[in-house]
Amino acid sequence: MADEFESRALTGRPNQWTGEGPVWCPVATMSALRSVDSATDELRRGTKHFAPGAKLYLRHIMGWRNSRDDEPDIEVVGRHRGTHRYVRMSMRAAWAENWRIDLVYSPTVIRLLWPKWDETTGSKAVAEEYVNILASVSKATPE
DSSP states (O other): HHHHHHHHHSSSSSTTOOOOSSSSEEEEEEEESESSSSSOOOOSSOOOOOOOOOEEEEEEEOOOOTTOSOOEEEEEEETTTOEEEEEEEEEEEEGGGEEEEEOOHHHHHHHHHHTOOSSSSSHHHHHHHHHHHHHHHHHHSSO
């Protein structure tokens, strides 16, 4: 058991992944159009940080804002609209669409997702549960 952990240990810098191979992770795309406010009909393309259609990797579900809210806040990793670097941001789950699980091969993205996601089958099962939850939330919210 210790050998398995040592193969994924941090070396040198924080969030430095030393494991081998890809990791399983829930993935979505940024909505092309999202509503700004439920009171108005104003629509915006993407967000300030993510362009429409940007690929977003789920880091974790942060939780619900209050008991009446039907959509959780999530923390995602994606390419920033301005700097084109990978960043971690929190956003509403309803702003992401087309949830699925996928293997992540990019070492930069894996470092930002680690230690939440790894290459194990247990990680894949948790990712499938998250996708089921978030897909139902995305469909339940009005456009």
